[in-house]
Amino acid sequence: MKQFLSVKDAPDVNALIQSALLYKSSPMRDEDLGRGKRMGLLFLNPSLRTRLSTQVAANNLGLEVVVFNVGQEGWALEFADGAVMNGSTVEHVKDAAPVLGQYFDLLGIRTFPGLTDRSADYSEHIIKQFVKYSGVPVVSLESATLHPLQSLTDLLTMTETFKEKRKPKVVLTWAPHVKALPQCVANSFAEWVNAWDQSEFVITHPEGYELDGSFSGDARIEYDQAKALQGADYVYVKNWSSYSQYGKILPESGNWMMNLAKLGKARAMHCLPVRRNVELSDEVLDSRQSLVTAQAANRVWAAQAVLSEILKSMNA
Amino acid sequence: MKQFLSVKDAPDVNALIQSALLYKSSPMRDEDLGRGKRMGLLFLNPSLRTRLSTQVAANNLGLEVVVFNVGQEGWALEFADGAVMNGSTVEHVKDAAPVLGQYFDLLGIRTFPGLTDRSADYSEHIIKQFVKYSGVPVVSLESATLHPLQSLTDLLTMTETFKEKRKPKVVLTWAPHVKALPQCVANSFAEWVNAWDQSEFVITHPEGYELDGSFSGDARIEYDQAKALQGADYVYVKNWSSYSQYGKILPESGNWMMNLAKLGKARAMHCLPVRRNVELSDEVLDSRQSLVTAQAANRVWAAQAVLSEILKSMNA
Amino acid sequence: MKQFLSVKDAPDVNALIQSALLYKSSPMRDEDLGRGKRMGLLFLNPSLRTRLSTQVAANNLGLEVVVFNVGQEGWALEFADGAVMNGSTVEHVKDAAPVLGQYFDLLGIRTFPGLTDRSADYSEHIIKQFVKYSGVPVVSLESATLHPLQSLTDLLTMTETFKEKRKPKVVLTWAPHVKALPQCVANSFAEWVNAWDQSEFVITHPEGYELDGSFSGDARIEYDQAKALQGADYVYVKNWSSYSQYGKILPESGNWMMNLAKLGKARAMHCLPVRRNVELSDEVLDSRQSLVTAQAANRVWAAQAVLSEILKSMNA
Numbered sequence: 021m022k023q024f025l026s027v028k029d030a031p032d033v034n035a036l037i038q039s040a041l042l043y044k045s046s047p048m049r050d051e052d053l054g055r056g057k058r059m060g061l062l063f064l065n066p067s068l069r070t071r072l073s074t075q076v077a078a079n080n081l082g083l084e085v086v087v088f089n090v091g092q093e094g095w096a097l098e099f100a101d102g103a104v105m106n107g108s109t110v111e112h113v114k115d116a117a118p119v120l121g122q123y124f125d126l127l128g129i130r131t132f133p134g135l136t137d138r139s140a141d142y143s144e145h146i147i148k149q150f151v152k153y154s155g156v157p158v159v160s161l162e163s164a165t166l167h168p169l170q171s172l173t174d175l176l177t178m179t180e181t182f183k184e185k186r187k188p189k190v191v192l193t194w195a196p197h198v199k200a201l202p203q204c205v206a207n208s209f210a211e212w213v214n215a216w217d218q219s220e221f222v223i224t225h226p227e228g229y230e231l232d233g234s235f236s237g238d239a240r241i242e243y244d245q246a247k248a249l250q251g252a253d254y255v256y257v258k259n260w261s262s263y264s265q266y267g268k269i270l271p272e273s274g275n276w277m278m279n280l281a282k283l284g285k286a287r288a289m290h291c292l293p294v295r296r297n298v299e300l301s302d303e304v305l306d307s308r309q310s311l312v313t314a315q316a317a318n319r320v321w322a323a324q325a326v327l328s329e330i331l332k333s334m335n336a
Numbered sequence: 337m338k339q340f341l342s343v344k345d346a347p348d349v350n351a352l353i354q355s356a357l358l359y360k361s362s363p364m365r366d367e368d369l370g371r372g373k374r375m376g377l378l379f380l381n382p383s384l385r386t387r388l389s390t391q392v393a394a395n396n397l398g399l400e401v402v403v404f405n406v407g408q409e410g411w412a413l414e415f416a417d418g419a420v421m422n423g424s425t426v427e428h429v430k431d432a433a434p435v436l437g438q439y440f441d442l443l444g445i446r447t448f449p450g451l452t453d454r455s456a457d458y459s460e461h462i463i464k465q466f467v468k469y470s471g472v473p474v475v476s477l478e479s480a481t482l483h484p485l486q487s488l489t490d491l492l493t494m495t496e497t498f499k500e501k502r503k504p505k506v507v508l509t510w511a512p513h514v515k516a517l518p519q520c521v522a523n524s525f526a527e528w529v530n531a532w533d534q535s536e537f538v539i540t541h542p543e544g545y546e547l548d549g550s551f552s553g554d555a556r557i558e559y560d561q562a563k564a565l566q567g568a569d570y571v572y573v574k575n576w577s578s579y580s581q582y583g584k585i586l587p588e589s590g591n592w593m594m595n596l597a598k599l600g601k602a603r604a605m606h607c608l609p610v611r612r613n614v615e616l617s618d619e620v621l622d623s624r625q626s627l628v629t630a631q632a633a634n635r636v637w638a639a640q641a642v643l644s645e646i647l648k649s650m651n652a
Numbered sequence: 653m654k655q656f657l658s659v660k661d662a663p664d665v666n667a668l669i670q671s672a673l674l675y676k677s678s679p680m681r682d683e684d685l686g687r688g689k690r691m692g693l694l695f696l697n698p699s700l701r702t703r704l705s706t707q708v709a710a711n712n713l714g715l716e717v718v719v720f721n722v723g724q725e726g727w728a729l730e731f732a733d734g735a736v737m738n739g740s741t742v743e744h745v746k747d748a749a750p751v752l753g754q755y756f757d758l759l760g761i762r763t764f765p766g767l768t769d770r771s772a773d774y775s776e777h778i779i780k781q782f783v784k785y786s787g788v789p790v791v792s793l794e795s796a797t798l799h800p801l802q803s804l805t806d807l808l809t810m811t812e813t814f815k816e817k818r819k820p821k822v823v824l825t826w827a828p829h830v831k832a833l834p835q836c837v838a839n840s841f842a843e844w845v846n847a848w849d850q851s852e853f854v855i856t857h858p859e860g861y862e863l864d865g866s867f868s869g870d871a872r873i874e875y876d877q878a879k880a881l882q883g884a885d886y887v888y889v890k891n892w893s894s895y896s897q898y899g900k901i902l903p904e905s906g907n908w909m910m911n912l913a914k915l916g917k918a919r920a921m922h923c924l925p926v927r928r929n930v931e932l933s934d935e936v937l938d939s940r941q942s943l944v945t946a947q948a949a950n951r952v953w954a955a956q957a958v959l960s961e962i963l964k965s966m967n968a
Contacts (some may be wrong), residue, residue: 048372056680058708066411068404068432072439075402076374086707088700095698095925104929106830111925115937115944116700119924122949123704198422292435293411293427297420305431312431317438364688382727384720384748388755391718392690514738608751609727609743613736621747628747633754 021329023151024159025144026166026208027215033175034216040176040318040325047080047324053331054083060124061087061161064097064146065132069292070161070169073319074128074327080320081327086124099146113146117153126157126330133164133202135267141165142232157330165232167204170291171212172322177315178219178254181287187219188253191286193245194225195299196276197259200269205291206260207235214239224248228262228270245276252286254311257300280304287311337645339467340475341460342482342524343531349491350532356492356634356641363396363640369647370399376440377403377477380413380462381448385608386477386485389635390444396640397647402440415462429462433469442473442646449480449518451583457481458548473646481548483520486607487528488638493631494535494570497603503535504569507602509561510541511615512592513575516585521607522576523551530555540564544578544586561592568602570627573616596620603627653961655783656791657776658798658840659847665807666848672808672950672957679712679956685963686715692756693719693793696729696778697764701924702793702801705951706760712956713963718756731778745778749785758789758962765796765834767899773797774864789962797864799836802923803844804954809947810851810886813919819851820885823918825877826857827931828908829891832901837923838892839867846871856880860894860902877908884918886943889932912936919943 023029030036043049059078061071071087078085090097097116098109105112120127129150133141141164151158160168182188192209206223213221214237221239223231230241242248249255257278262268278288279301288304290312296302304310339345346352359365375394377387387403394401406413413432414425421428436443445466449457457480467474476484498504508525522539529537530553537555539547546557558564565571573594578584594604595617604620606628612618620626655661662668675681691710693703703719710717722729729748730741737744752759761782765773773796783790792800814820824841838855845853846869853871855863862873874880881887889910894900910920911933920936922944928934936942 058711060704068406068411068427069435072376072402072404072436076439079374079400084711086704088704090700095700098928102929102934105927106930110927111700112928115924115926115928118945119701119948120704122945123708123952292431294431295421295426296414296428296431297418298422302418313434313438316435320439384722384727384743385751388692388718388720388752392755395690395716608747610747611737611742612730612744612747613734614738618734629750629754632751636755 021326021333023157024168024326024330025147025163026168027171027212033212036172036325036329037176037179039328040172040321041180043080043324043328044318044321050081050328052082053328054078054081057125057331058084058086058123059126059128060120061085061128062120063087063089063130063161065130067130067161069316069319070130074161074169074323076320077323077327080324081331083327099149113149114153117150118155121154121156124156125334126159127154128159128161130161131163133204135200135202135261138266157334159326159330162204164202165204166208166211167291168208168212169319169322169326170205171208172326173315173318174209174256174289175212175216176318176322177289177311181311182253189251190219190221190254190256191248191252192223192256192258193248193278194229194276195257195259195278196272197295197299200261200267201259203231203260203263206258207231209256210237210239211235222248226270226272226274226276228264229260230264232263245282249282249284249286252284254289255283255286256289258290259299277301278304280307283309289315292316337642337649339473340484340642340646341463341479342484343487343528349528352488352641352645353492353495355644356488356637357496359396359640360634360637366397366644368398369644370394370397373441373647374400374402374439375442375444376436377401377444378436379403379405379446379477381446383446383477385632385635386446390477390485390639392636393639393643397643399643415465429465430469433466434471437470437472440472441650442475443470444475444477446477447479449520451516451518451577454582473650475642475646478520480518481520482524482527483607484524484528485635485638485642486521487524488642489631489634490525490572490605491528491532492634492638493605493627497627498569505567506535506537506570506572507564507568508539508572508574509564509594510545510592511573511575511594512588513611513615516577516583517575519547519576519579522574523547525572526553526555527551538564542586542588542590542592544580545576546580548579561598565598565600565602568600570605571599571602572605574606575615593617594620596623599625605631608632653958653965655789656800656958656962657779657795658800659803659844665844668804668957668961669808669811671960672804672953673812675712675956675960676950676953682960683712683714685960686710686713689757689963690716690718690755691758691760692752693717693760694752695719695721695762695793697762699762699793701948701951702762706793706955708952709955709959713959715959731781745781746785749782750787753786753788756788757966758791759786760791760793762793763795765836767832767834767893770898789966791958791962794836796834797836798840798843799923800840800844801951801954801958802837803840804958805947805950806841806888806921807844807848808950808954809921809943813943814885821883822851822853822886822888823880823884824855824888824890825880825910826861826908827889827891827910828904829927829931832893832899833891835863835892835895838890839863841888842869842871843867854880858902858904858906858908860896861892862896864895877914881914881916881918884916886921887915887918888921890922891931909933910936912939915941921947924948
């Protein structure tokens, strides 16, 4: 694996899940794989779980890690080609990225969508410029439209908790929020569940919140949340802003917050951070049906499996 | 020792002081005690000495340390039970703490009082929620009402500098400040000096600045600073806001700033940071009677003694 | 070498360049030199390259590194002697620095000029107080008037790229910018090129931007940029604010931005971050004549050579 920006970079989703489970049972099994190599973790927006879990995973593989909060510790970067930089941006990615590629053997980068210019966001021009100009392998720690480390964690968590011989029913349901959020977690979850191809997959949301079809693929879209949730094994709850009316929060109809009555016997998933009693009720999050801590804990093993594959490619 | 939130967690204050002195003479004597374990240091408000000294102490014990400045690197946490999180808080401690407990073997946490709701602050509901929900040992790096690592350092500094066969006279004196500060350093110093029980202990402050009696205990309270300071061996200078008129700065009477004339032959102590020529005069801080750098330097050994006890409990 | 604040601390500039080149060819050759020692990196203003390259260099020498962003992670420091600290500064350098000297074996410090009080800035009172009060070796990571690690990198980059038997012609040219910047990079480059004494050295800038003569020394000053650039081998492009009308941006005459036509066959240098199409044109930065990434990459080896000399002095 030469980079990790989306499920397309993973040659075999199931093999990656199995590798993550192996690291979970034996975290230090490859403690020398990254020895002598340095990984830079760049955050263009804040992170708790992603930063800490990736740092732990990298350390487990013997990598030296340096965290850099761009913007807080550094300054605003410019991404526009040909920009006359007489404004507030201090350095162009064309100049910063090659230097990072000199200091680090691999880079983890978190970028963010502006949520105003859809084609810019969906072209992933920010993280792609780091790929282009740094010259070293790049791992997405969440980008404008995708969050692949989260999605791998999510599949891992379903894999280790589902014990039946049939395919689980997986429902991705939109939930309310107070802010306009990216579509990246939902896009990425859909893309990975589709590539995994081990479930009956349904996406439910109010009309107007349809995801980009290149991610939702053949998933069944159901506007009636109650109907979608029938017989669900896993309910992934997540807010996202509109893709068609890009970045907008639409006037919603009905009550989309997840609660125990709606959840039935399914297990509840969320990537965190979660707005309690807005996206999910306390009773769901505090119940045994909640997998949110398990998902977050699994972030370490997902990251370790990904970094391991990249290190193996580098050493090959 | 399963946690370190107050002197009540220390089974034997003198043994802890002796352990700290042993680490001071031989910092690397237990360099493998924490090997393979990770400690997260979470700061909900800023820190210089506490962060650096705890990081050094943890490294001396072989622990891997990750520092996380919540709020600057992360986001605002919610602590209210049942909150409908449609405001500015992004994540509930109920969701964040268990994840931290999955990533780290032990946590150091600095919290802060709001200084408006005394019963909330004095219930220590913030740090206690981290204890409750993280599931791993928690070391206070200062909490709403206490600062036990500082107090252990203070006792250590008196122990190693007092050479006479009698009990020293220790005076805790209030000093002016420009901001309303927590009572935590004063509360904690009083609690530890009382538990230590190796001194004649006097507390002096203007009327209205009485500490919570559960911390000041049997200490002599003396409103006349000059009388309190007579024959003092150690003078601990510290500002705090009022406990009775909670969080308020009262109209003060007289001049409470410490200077050399008042200090006499005593040694001056302060936890730092100090407002020069407001709390203590330059002449005191620049004199040989000042122990402030020694106290700060001893923070490493105090932290190392505490972490060592906790690691031994975890390994037991 | 007991400290590294300017070229005056370097006993032999060429030996330092050669040492850096040796580390470049063999980064881990002294991986145990700093073992058991801790370096604190204090940033009073933001840094990308300096922080990361120094951290990498220190790790290559076995040093343990702790980064501390003062102001963001800590609080405002006071530097005025005798200050009554009833304002916004929270701690005096007299109290903070000795503590840092207790926690760390050596310190790297980045300070900044206020650009209003020239004599204060040019006395380097901030970094000198850290030297005075910390009691440990201090490495400048850029100070009010100098940036010696950058200058060593610059000489290193010219040394390794110049293959002819004659002395190169080196031109330092002023460039436009949108903000008032320090003179430190230009001062330091001039001081080092003069001490190196291996080039024909010309400085060109609009009238009013003359550098302090103690740094520009015997360099030829040429107000006509075109004339200065004739036959140049290396063109160092950099903005600085006025020294005579201290900290001011003067109404400039003519077009001082560097472009390919002006550059001719010379190689272009800049310390980064650079304002594209304000200081230098895209075509220069994107050409093979640009050395900016090479300069930044060499920061690691410059820092490693300096830290190595300081560690050898400490061990001696």
